[in-house]
Amino acid sequence: MHAMQYELTLPADYDMGIIRRRVASRGHLLDDWQGLGFKTYLMRERGALGSPVNQYAPFYLWNTGAGMNAFLWGGPFQGIVDDFGRPSVRQWSGLAYEEGGAAHSPARVAVLRREQVPDRGLLTDVMADAARETERLAGEDGAVLSATAVDTSRWELIHFSLWENDTPKADGDVYEVLHMSAPGRDRLPG
Structure with missing residues (x-):
């Protein structure tokens, strides 16, 4: 399992309706993408849900590296590059994935929290705590799913969760979910 995200931070006066229309017209393109667990089309709008910025920041969990590579090298990602320039694409190794009690509900918001892996202690213990x-997050009321991944080049953990309502029981940056493509969500390793 591979996690991936890129962030397009947009000007404070950017019309976020452009992003909404873009996702409405193109979001379906990954609804059956081979190797994709899921893609959440995420947006933060300045002043909404506590966001200080306008941002488009899709988050992906991939079942296969081949699917991710096909997306990046010649797939729909080229549309982002053509329209916004080439963003830095962050990638993490997946550690844990859990469906929540609201797994069959549509996700309204996502929460992404980053934290540094502690310098001390056994890495096996740190990863067990992350799992x-x-x-724990998947067990909270309203949780659709939860995932954790690690970037070993930065020793950074990310905790990602989706929620069926606008009041998530998780800390971190809160995003509005515009669409979710989930062709291989049922095959993500738990």
Whole structure:
């Protein structure tokens, strides 16, 4: 399992309706993408849900590296490059994934929290704690799903969760979910 995200931070006066229309017209293109667990089309709008910025920041969980590569090298990602320039694409190794009690509900918001892996202690213990946090978040009321991944080049953990309502029980940056393509969500490793 591979996690991936890129962030397009847009000007404060940017018409976020452009992003909404873009997702409405193009979001379906990944609804059956081979190797994709899911893609959440995420947006933060300045002043909404506590956001200080306008941002388009899709988040992906991939079942296969081949699917991710096909997307990046000649797939729909080229549309982002053509319209906004080439963003930095962050990638993490997946650690844990859990469906929540609201797994069959549409996700309204996502929460992404980043934290540094502590310098001290056994890495196995740190990763076990991260997996337990994934399980804890998935067990909260309103949780659609939860995932945790690690970037070993930066020793950074990310905790990602989706929620069926606008009051998530998780800390971090809150995003509005515009669309979710989930062709291989049922095959993501738990």
